[in-house]
Amino acid sequence: MGMSTQSSLTTPSVQQLRERCAAEGVHPSDDELAGVVAFLDTILPVLAEIEGRLEQGDAVAGLFLPEPGTR
Amino acid sequence: MTIARLAERLGAGELSPTEATRAYLDRIELLDPELNHYITVLADEALAEAAARERDAKGDRGPLWGVPIGIKDVIDVAGAPTSAASKVFERRNVPRADAATVERLRRAGAVILGKLNTHEFAFGAMTTSPWPGPARNPWDTSRICGGSSGGSGGAMGADLAAGTLGTDTAGSIRIPAAVCGVTGLRPTTGRVSNRGVVPVSWTFDTVGPLCHTADDCAIVLEAIAGHDPGDPTTVDAPVPAYRAELARGVEGLRIGVLVERFESGIVPGIAATVRAAVDRLAEAGAILEEVRLPNLEEATIVQQLVMLPEAASVHRHRMRTQFADFGPDVRVRLLAGMLLPATAYVTGQRARRTLYERIAPIFDRLDALVSPAFPIVPPPIGETDVEVDGVTMPYRLSFLVYQSPWSCLGLPALSTPAGFHEGMPVSMAATGPRLGEGTLLRIAHALQQVTDWHARRPPLAPAPSDDLIL
Numbered sequence: 187m188g189m190s191t192q193s194s195l196t197t198p199s200v201q202q203l204r205e206r207c208a209a210e211g212v213h214p215s216d217d218e219l220a221g222v223v224a225f226l227d228t229i230l231p232v233l234a235e236i237e238g239r240l241e242q243g244d245a246v247a248g249l250f251l252p253e254p255g256t257r
Numbered sequence: 258m259t260i261a262r263l264a265e266r267l268g269a270g271e272l273s274p275t276e277a278t279r280a281y282l283d284r285i286e287l288l289d290p291e292l293n294h295y296i297t298v299l300a301d302e303a304l305a306e307a308a309a310r311e312r313d314a315k316g317d318r319g320p321l322w323g324v325p326i327g328i329k330d331v332i333d334v335a336g337a338p339t340s341a342a343s344k345v346f347e348r349r350n351v352p353r354a355d356a357a358t359v360e361r362l363r364r365a366g367a368v369i370l371g372k373l374n375t376h377e378f379a380f381g382a383m384t385t386s387p388w389p390g391p392a393r394n395p396w397d398t399s400r401i402c403g404g405s406s407g408g409s410g411g412a413m414g415a416d417l418a419a420g421t422l423g424t425d426t427a428g429s430i431r432i433p434a435a436v437c438g439v440t441g442l443r444p445t446t447g448r449v450s451n452r453g454v455v456p457v458s459w460t461f462d463t464v465g466p467l468c469h470t471a472d473d474c475a476i477v478l479e480a481i482a483g484h485d486p487g488d489p490t491t492v493d494a495p496v497p498a499y500r501a502e503l504a505r506g507v508e509g510l511r512i513g514v515l516v517e518r519f520e521s522g523i524v525p526g527i528a529a530t531v532r533a534a535v536d537r538l539a540e541a542g543a544i545l546e547e548v549r550l551p552n553l554e555e556a557t558i559v560q561q562l563v564m565l566p567e568a569a570s571v572h573r574h575r576m577r578t579q580f581a582d583f584g585p586d587v588r589v590r591l592l593a594g595m596l597l598p599a600t601a602y603v604t605g606q607r608a609r610r611t612l613y614e615r616i617a618p619i620f621d622r623l624d625a626l627v628s629p630a631f632p633i634v635p636p637p638i639g640e641t642d643v644e645v646d647g648v649t650m651p652y653r654l655s656f657l658v659y660q661s662p663w664s665c666l667g668l669p670a671l672s673t674p675a676g677f678h679e680g681m682p683v684s685m686a687a688t689g690p691r692l693g694e695g696t697l698l699r700i701a702h703a704l705q706q707v708t709d710w711h712a713r714r715p716p717l718a719p720a721p722s723d724d725l726i727l
Contacts, residue, residue: 201594207596210417212580214592222589223320225565229597233562233598
């Protein structure tokens with residue numbers, strides 16, 4: 187899978203994350219925000235790949251639709 | 258003792274519900290101060306309920322009549338605190354009504370013993386919450402029980418209940434079942450009501466049984482499954498007679514062996530042990546086929562894209578008002594959910610659908626897939642990194658691909674004992690098509706007919722009334 191680079195999917199800095207948290211009324215420590223950076227470093231590259239692939243397709247954003255006879 | 262055997266003894270009058278309940282309470286009193294599987298023991302309530310069962314007994318009593326059951330402490334039991342193993346709630350959150358599953362267990366005659374330890378808010382896989390402290394694995398009390406239903410798995414392994422309920426969002430029934438040496442079933446999403454359950458993630462949460470055997474899981478599932486008008490996500494489909502189906506065995510079943518899960522990312526001795534168990538299925542008449550599914554790694558991330566924001570949404574208000582009361586690991590996960598881009602959630606749901614459309618058709622030609630249930634020996638309490646294949650990694654990343662893809666796709670999945678490695682239980686996983694729980698139970702039951710891994714017990718101190726229930 188080719189990796190697309192999108193600025194919106196670059197992991198934010200701890201300072202940027204702190205500002206976003208403050209806007210939400212949440213006040214984590216720097217250690218906690220460093221933990222979030224580790225999470226996002228794992229997730230965001232794969233998210234970028236998936237977004238690149240889905241843009242070209244027609245996958246809908248619905249949840250599972252019931253299969254015949256199951257609802 | 259299994260629920261099936263206990264039911265025989267209760268039905269024959271060899272033992273009363275009160276005697277059975279008291280015997281489990283004796284074991285809890287003796288062993289749980291160290292094991293820490295229970296957050297709340299409902300001793301007086303359970304004895305009163307057992308006495309009521311005896312008073313009201315008439316006609317067909319059913320296999321759960323008088324059977325003591327433990328409930329994970331994110332599932333409501335009327336009048337008892339639902340703590341979710343969190344300082345955020347502690348003992349202040351007392352529901353007035355039973356969860357749908359507890360309601361159904363009581364209707365089937367079960368006796369509710371108490372509330373079982375869990376990873377905080379069922380949002381993690383260690384069951385080592387700062388409050389009320391770690392659940393200890395009965396096979397080695399220095400090690401974790403897994404999670405999030407760690408108290409449910411541990412209490413089964415230690416015979417502190419005849420059966421337990423857990424919840425599974427990304428592996429939380431299957432992981433503790435695997436590392437505590439018991440059978441655990443995550444039903445199809447929507448098969449069992451979530452009414453009265455503290456949510457992790459509405460899209461994935463599922464209540465299910467942890468018991469000694471597949472037969473016992475079938476008994477509990479028959480009692481708790483089915484449409485609930487109080488939970489609009491439940492499937493309105495008939496509940497099969499799972500237990501009656503077990504005797505059909507695995508003769509002629511086509512079972513895919515997920516070879517990638519045996520090849521890397523796993524302790525080699527665990528892989529070899531589970532592979533030997535899979536071969537026992539072939540001896541019992543199953544037709545094995547080696548299968549590769551390269552999309553499963555991606556499914557673990559897709560599951561996170563949906564689960565993390567949903568969990569952050571569940572706790573949004575408490576993040577603002579009680580943030581310091583959450584444990585450190587849960588704080589980080591909740592923040593990650595809050596800080597993901599808003600589009601991540603929608604992308605996750607779209608990707609989930611495409612994954613389902615790519616992977617689910619394999620069940621047009623196969624009845625089930627099997628693999629190891631858990632790739633490592635559960636780590637000592639307090640250790641957050643593990644070594645797999647010579648690579649050190651965070652514990653939470655070591656097992657994701659073994660469980661969360663099936664949660665992501667809403668499919669049923671089960672863990673059943675398959676041997677031991679370094680003195681700790683090793684388990685086999687099976688997964689199948691939507692509403693295919695019956696086939697998974699048949700596979701586990703067939704394995705349990707030709708092995709005795711599920712019947713082994715950890716070396717724990719004896720309690721006074723053990724002869725009644727062990």
